[in-house]
Amino acid sequence: MTKALEASDAACVIWLQQESGIKSLQLLAGTRMLERVSTAPKRVRTLFLSDIHLGSKGCQADKLLDFLRHYEADTVYLVGDIVDGWQLRTGWYWPQTHNDVVQKLLRQARKGAQLLYIPGNHDEFLRDYYGTHFGGIEVLEDATHIGVDGKRYLVIHGDLFDVVIRHARWLALLGNNAYDLAIWLNTYFNAIRRALGLTYWSLSQWAKLKVKNAVNFIGEYEKTLAAEARRRGVDGVICGHIHHAVIRDDSGLSYINCGDWVESCTAAIEHFDGRFEIVRWTGLAPPRDETGLTPAADADEAQARREWPAAAGLSAAFGEETLPKPPFGRQLPIPPDAA
Numbered sequence: 001m002t003k004a005l006e007a008s009d010a011a012c013v014i015w016l017q018q019e020s021g022i023k024s025l026q027l028l029a030g031t032r033m034l035e036r037v038s039t040a041p042k043r044v045r046t047l048f049l050s051d052i053h054l055g056s057k058g059c060q061a062d063k064l065l066d067f068l069r070h071y072e073a074d075t076v077y078l079v080g081d082i083v084d085g086w087q088l089r090t091g092w093y094w095p096q097t098h099n100d101v102v103q104k105l106l107r108q109a110r111k112g113a114q115l116l117y118i119p120g121n122h123d124e125f126l127r128d129y130y131g132t133h134f135g136g137i138e139v140l141e142d143a144t145h146i147g148v149d150g151k152r153y154l155v156i157h158g159d160l161f162d163v164v165i166r167h168a169r170w171l172a173l174l175g176n177n178a179y180d181l182a183i184w185l186n187t188y189f190n191a192i193r194r195a196l197g198l199t200y201w202s203l204s205q206w207a208k209l210k211v212k213n214a215v216n217f218i219g220e221y222e223k224t225l226a227a228e229a230r231r232r233g234v235d236g237v238i239c240g241h242i243h244h245a246v247i248r249d250d251s252g253l254s255y256i257n258c259g260d261w262v263e264s265c266t267a268a269i270e271h272f273d274g275r276f277e278i279v280r281w282t283g284l285a286p287p288r289d290e291t292g293l294t295p296a297a298d299a300d301e302a303q304a305r306r307e308w309p310a311a312a313g314l315s316a317a318f319g320e321e322t323l324p325k326p327p328f329g330r331q332l333p334i335p336p337d338a339a
Helices: 002-038 061-070 085-090 096-110 124-129 163-167 169-195 203-213 218-231 297-307 314-318
Strands: 042-049 071-078 114-117 137-139 143-146 152-155 236-239 246-250 253-257 266-270 276-283 330-334
Touching (some): 061 096, 071 143, 071 266, 152 218, 218 253
Parallel strands (some): 042 071, 152 236, 236 253
Antiparallel strands (some): 143 152, 246 253, 276 330
16 A cells, blocks of 8 residues: 555646646746747837948948838838948948848848938949839839828938038048048047946037037038928928937927938937937947747847858848847837937
8 A cells, every 4th residue: 555655646746847847848948939029129200310331340240130020111202321432432341240131121121121222422433324123122212101190200310411422522522531531530538448447428429519510510411411402392301411319399390310320320210109219329238148939030040141151242131031039129219309
């Protein structure tokens, strides 16, 4: 009898252990599913990106990739200076992350998003290809965006209304080189500030604004674009070029500047309720711990990166697809009329 009871107890223990393991697996599977749902990208009606400057060392492609993993849109406007042709002519620089940005955008086009590319002064070589489609991306001189409420917005890069670019191109090139030097100095300058316990201060953004202000103030640029919007009979203008993200409402006319992905890491988005917002991407969160909860896409992307050699040029950037990583970024909305 005693042996029978001991055997019965042992069987119960084994059964409980098995049940506990099953419950743990079920809990783990449920947690993984919840993790995938919680990391799904947020859908918005329209996304406006400008001044990414792919091909330059100042481009913060890693942050843009993280942002694009968080957001998907029905329509994406690329509002000029996406590729920095000025920099690529002086020295070739095209790391893997810049390929990844191109692939991420092409992937959105393949998934059904409408992508419209409006070249700026740094990617002016594409102005010879108005009306052409590249991998599902249409190249246009400018565009008219229709909002949810029916309002019409002129979408244009804005360099044609910059007196520096139009009448003193040599000064613009000089300013661009000075800005690149300032970006390089900025990295070391802020490393010293961090060591001293001081907060971040953008030397490069200050230098850019000083160079531009020598002949053309930001306020004058905004007024000029607003005047062009009124001349065309639209309700607002959405632009880039000056690396200064803002939403303003001047006498019923909206001025929206997308900002850039060199300094501010900002984009303009339109929600499905018609509301416009500037989103500043503040950076990448630290990697997750090794709990087994990371989506399988990470492993797939790591394998793809091992199998995909570095591209030798822009043409290679249009050849393959890079899978997205799970999002970890954080956003800081900028209210309208914020300078």
